[in-house]
Amino acid sequence: MRDEPKPDYRIADLDASERPRERLAEKGAKSLNKAELLAILLRTGVPGENAIQVGQRLLDKFGGLEGIQRASLAEICNQHGVGAAKAAQIKAAIELGSRLKKGESETRATIGSPQDVADRYQYDLAELEQEVLMVILLDTRNHILEDMEVYRGSVNSSQVRVAEIFTPAVRRNAPSLIVVHNHPSGDPTPSPDDIAMTRAIVQAGKILDVDVLDHIVIARHGYVSLKERGLGFV
Numbered sequence: 001m002r003d004e005p006k007p008d009y010r011i012a013d014l015d016a017s018e019r020p021r022e023r024l025a026e027k028g029a030k031s032l033n034k035a036e037l038l039a040i041l042l043r044t045g046v047p048g049e050n051a052i053q054v055g056q057r058l059l060d061k062f063g064g065l066e067g068i069q070r071a072s073l074a075e076i077c078n079q080h081g082v083g084a085a086k087a088a089q090i091k092a093a094i095e096l097g098s099r100l101k102k103g104e105s106e107t108r109a110t111i112g113s114p115q116d117v118a119d120r121y122q123y124d125l126a127e128l129e130q131e132v133l134m135v136i137l138l139d140t141r142n143h144i145l146e147d148m149e150v151y152r153g154s155v156n157s158s159q160v161r162v163a164e165i166f167t168p169a170v171r172r173n174a175p176s177l178i179v180v181h182n183h184p185s186g187d188p189t190p191s192p193d194d195i196a197m198t199r200a201i202v203q204a205g206k207i208l209d210v211d212v213l214d215h216i217v218i219a220r221h222g223y224v225s226l227k228e229r230g231l232g233f234v
Helices: 020-027 034-042 051-062 065-070 073-077 083-102 114-125 162-172 192-208
Strands: 131-138 144-153 176-182 211-219 222-225
Touching: 020 034, 034 051, 034 083, 051 065, 051 073, 065 083, 073 083, 083 114, 114 131, 114 176, 114 211, 114 222, 131 162, 144 162, 162 176, 162 192, 176 192, 192 211
Parallel strands: 176 211
Antiparallel strands: 131 144, 131 176, 211 222
């Protein structure tokens, strides 16, 4: 006896009050869970699963939205019921959320505390599988002039050249900067290498007349300001 084909479950088969798009229109996007928001992007399901169920499967497979953000386009595309177009829509939507979180706008952002740095960069940095070191260049009022990645790999005092950190600041004539890097392990506790690197950066800043305001380590489980803890700053 042949197996009976699974029925093609569709969102349209749900009661109107349970359909994600209708609920979004009536109650707003905040009323939807993550699987339902993904379902709106997916639009259709596959035999045996409607789009909400496919969305939940993606969340389970990759470990939530953060995992989907880390996954490559090809990895998402290869999931049953997704494909190239839907995978691109999902990645684009997550990137839009990332840029909104960073507050990209006509007005330059101001950094007033380590929390401001964490709020702006944690979404992008905390879930990376490699260490990334960034420099945030600031003007005299702590407005962000520019931020950029200057190193990717093993971020430690023996690998990172201090000159690479200050080159963007010299080029932009920035009076101050903040160094930020991530810990893929999830633990933001500064390592001895982090402290040694901070000490070298602070000393170089004094010579170049560029004020190093902080070095912040970001991870999934929070962040640490080395300046606040007096690590590497004298």
